[in-house]
Amino acid sequence: MTGRLVAVNLGGVTEAEWAGDPSGRSGIDKRPTAGRVAIRFAGVLGDFIGERAHHGGPDQAVYAYAEEDAGWWATELDRAVRPGAFGENLTTYAVDVTGAVVGERWAVGSALLEVTKPRTPCTTFAGFWGVPDLVKRFTVRAAPGAYLRVLREGEVGAGDPVEVVDRPAHGVTVGEVFRATTLEPALLPRLLDVPELPEPLRAKVRRRLDTAGR
Template sequence: MELLSVNVGRLRAVEHTSAASGLSAVDKQPVAGPVRVFAPGPRGTGASGVEGDEIGDPRFHGGEDRAVSAYAREDLDRWERELGRTLADGAFGENLTTTGLDVNGALIGERWLIGSGAVLEVTGGRVPCSTFQGHLGEQGWVRRFTRAGQPGALLRVIEPGTLRAGDPVRVVHRPDHDVTVALLFRAATLERRLLPRTLVAAPWMESALLKTAREYTEKHGGG
């Protein structure tokens, strides 16, 4: 298991974005590194947890529990075959492109040791938006990506450090529950009846997803 690339984005004007500024940094490119990762502070400050990476809409990106994003090269390869086009590392706006790691099967709260001692903790899955769809230029992409159920992971930084392509990735902790990135994503999107089940992962869950799960459970019961 290793990093294939570390990817950062710079703000630029795009047609499809929810940001009032009209700017987005979804177009992320691999950098040689080393690249520092760190806890960036609360969401809304405009901060990514990856040095050199910019945030277009801090309402939905960045902050402590969305500091870093990861996507598996194996899943990008599958989309290449399905879409009939080349997808470079970083094409889905991910900060980390991995290989040999089951990103969507990672447990919420699972911890990865990478590079110079950086420890990242899985908090949820990436929810697609119109900016992502506009970036790829695929009609109906949000629905298609959602139905595929392979969102990639969001992570918080537990221990800061530096990363570069080729760094090994080791899973150093797995919590005692069965809520994976893929399960939480399905629960938050197409199978909301699963939301009460995901609350066993509440201590580690990304805050917006946790709010959704709690509100649904309060209204509908379950668990």
């Protein structure tokens, strides 16, 4: 399966009252950049990350969102939604991001990326968009985009193919993980069968299941 990159987006420093970081700074306002961009194990070179307690790190090094899902929001909110508006590094086309299996690998440019988990919406996101109930609406829509870890550093650029080169047999998708951890807790036991899921999230799932007396 092969899609392509519509844009590679980098965030500068935005200072705002809605920024989640105690310093009042956020990197959510990402904009398309021209040319090739370096992807490192720690993230996208030149991309500012504000609230590092919840963003960034090896399991959230890169964030991808589908142009098709952005188009849905443009219609829903009756407003233009440009690449990077979701705080994503990679805007994709013809890539089933919500249906991506956790642990599947994408060859993009000279980099190799692995899908790890969905993005969880936050109040910073709602503040940036100026839509107070965005977190609730984003959760109900359940098209969260995907975080990726970097297995091979490289360079990427707009127009590069996005090729799914490996897909685990367990079949648990980004969308299923998102629904399990938000609106459909009955799905939580499925997540324990996903070795590629980041350990902090697996631990959270175990705690919730233990509390529920599974």
